[in-house]
Amino acid sequence: MGYWRKLGALVGKDIAVEFKTKEMLSSMFIFSFLVIVIFAFAFTPSRATTREVFPGILWIGFAFAGVLGLNRSFAGEKDNDCLLGLMLTPVDRTAIFLAKAASNLLFLVAVEAVSLPLFFVLFDYRLEGPLWLLLAVILLGTIGFIVIGTFLAALAANTRASEILLPLILFPVIMPVVIGAVKCTAIVLAGVPPELKGELVRWVQLLGVYNIIFLTVPLMLFDYVLEV
Amino acid sequence: MDRLAYVWMAFSITWIAIFVYTLMLGKRQQKLAHELELLRQAIKPKK
């Protein structure tokens, strides 16, 4: 089997598991739904100030739901020593990392796809900019969140209180992603005014650079995290 | 607040932080010395 076929098989395994148990997707979705409702109560949706914080609310919802999913992605493998089985599969360790990241990305994107319209409906928000740009920006931010998140989830899975530890070690590290993604989203939501175009490009570049760095560094270091 | 109060506050906080850390290290050392003593006691009757 080629490298990509193996990768596909690993992703397929994660998806199959998820379809059997349905524990990750449903809880992630319900959680982001809850975040929407809580924020709707905290900030009155009809007020103008709410429009300003809307991108932030969006990303808080995604990030929290994402952490929930990431926590399960490796902790779930610890039951019945599945992680050991995974490591014994005759594939390159990087394939395991990439496959995990890909399936996590898939799950989070699925959750976002459902909750994004909900965010818009419940906050009565009208999109000004082009939809494809919004989706592209959200995808870019999500990739950044997932690559480093998957890596740190693998790291945290090896510690004692991994479920508590993950958000504590992940959130400081993804601060640039959060800032960049919120800024990008805010600009796109405002309809990309010409004077902010340069800023949008700059933030997209920052997210791009972040994604590249934190895709390559974990690939180099993943071997160390998995060794027992 | 007086200007000097700020200066006093900043410097005293810095020195307190340094002092507290020194105390922490000292405490760690004390604990080790205590353990060492316990070990010595444990070995003694055998010899």
Next chain:
Amino acid sequence: MRGKAHNLRGHNLVAWITAFLMLVSLYAIFWYAPLEKYMLEVQKIFYIHVGAAWNAFFAFFVVFVASVLYLKTRDLKYDVLAAASAEVGLLFTTIVLLTGPIWGKHSWNTWWTWEPRLTTTLILWFIYFAYFLVRAGVAEKARRAVLSAVFGIIGFLDVPIIYISVRWWGSHPMVFGKTGGGLHPMMLHALIVSVVAFTFLYVYFCQKAMALENTRQELQEIKEKLRERI
């Protein structure tokens, strides 16, 4: 503990130099350096603030280098160095975060401004606090060393990106540059003395923390050996 005595070579000397330099820096800060025109005495905070900040970043750089070296060589002494350095770095970061707002309260009339350097330091504090959480979460020595080294590398690589993103994010105009452009040469001398004094303090603490950790590990080993014999 004779075997580990080399760890403390020159430790007393470093202690005396540190104490001496700390006194000299106090002298340089309060008597030698001239009063600043606008901030007057409050500007004196700048010397310890920068001295601590410089060494906090230096400490985290050492964590990074030691982490890389550990993963390369698997020599536990680098792990001990990384842990000690991160600890002292956390201390200095705390000092920076406490003195910064005090200074800011006077200059900007607000305790906290989301000034890029201060904000980056805050996030840095969170990252290295997380570093200790990682360490605390693993009991086995070699495993803890590997995981914390990996996190130390990730955390350090993140710092420049955090700084850039925070700087771009904060669209508030800065009230003034921290150094205010031209620094009076005598102020510069005082600053250098202060930075050097803090560097020696860093070395002193680092040595001490490392020696303690080494001793603790050695004691642990002896205990285990003793237990086996019994």
